[in-house]
Amino acid sequence: MVQTRGRGRPRAGEELDVGQLLQGALEAFAEKGYDGTSVRELSRRLGVSHALLTARFNSKEGLWFAAMDHALAAMSESWRRLADDPGLDDLEALRQAVVSQLIFSAAHPEVLRIMSHEGATDSPRIRYVVDHFITPLRPLVEQRIDRLVAAGRIRRVPYETLHYLVVIGGGARYASPVETQLLGGTAEHGEEDIRRHAETVADVIVRGLAG
Template sequence: MPGGRGRFGCGHLLQAALDAFAEAGHEGMSVRALSRRLGISHALLTARFGSKEELWFAAMEHACTQAERAWRQATQAPVGDDLEALREGMIRQVLFAAAYPQVLRIMNHEGAIDSPRIRFVIDRIVNPLRPGVEGLLDRLVAAGRIRAVPYATLHYLITNGAGAQFAHPVEAALLGARTKPTPAQLQAHAETVADLLLAGIITSPGDAGQTPA
């Protein structure tokens, strides 16, 4: 999809659509209301993106490109330590969740109901990355450096567990979280999350032979 220029370039429109879908969900979101909010014609949005569902697909793909790139770099790096690569992927996932809290809010709408939208996320974004992530995990398990953990367990701990603070800012603020962390504070938070997750799966001498429940 070619990028636009100026205030109404594709990136601007997709970011606004992402905000709208996060607020109301796919069913509650109105393209006409979004057009009015942006001060542009409904025809412009439909001409660029087609149906509301196609706009949803485009907005999610726009947002998830950053996380997709981060995990590809972590799992396909030709050199480097596998455990450090896994840690770096976790850190970048947390930073992505902070930059795009809309994604987890949208997935909270979509994750419980079978639809073309949830299948798009799995088939277009998650599954293409899965072999690389699983290969990284398998190498670490084979080397005795981490315990074997079900893929879905680790997926939800990293995405939902690490991202909920940003997707639910009111609750997070009431719990004492910073509402506007600096980049340095975000980086420190992401590293803390990654280290806590890794501490739960890194093996110790007494873990030999353990298998996941």
């Protein structure tokens, strides 16, 4: 990842709320993709100067990395915590991880939209996400899966199949709100509705693996 510089000195009256700025950057990249978004456009959209963005993040790619770090760090830690918890049954740990992922997808639908832009073309950005957030967790998840398979509790499926069922299959409801509405759903999702959807998807996946 491109290392960011110090904050520097904002112009008079210009305050930098980093969390809000990174969330705004995620939404911009999700809307137009990396190539379709310029730093000048981002600065106008986020309400900060072009010079301040450059001083803080060095480049558009530096801002992209920082925005994805901001969104994915907590989700990665949640998966790691569930995978490492010795008190959880392996199948329940997998189920809870699916639920956690889908609650995250509802809170950050822009991440799946960004990954849809990035996943079709090889770039340092897609490799960064895979190398820093997906690959490090894979051995922890596979340990649980291997024990479940060895005990005859689930069938083995390719890891990428499970990944896409959870991340894209379950998360598309939030990343594609227009399609969701055309299918009879709603664009507004309360906490209870999000939890119900997450639990349903988790049950379908876990029961399918155990079938």
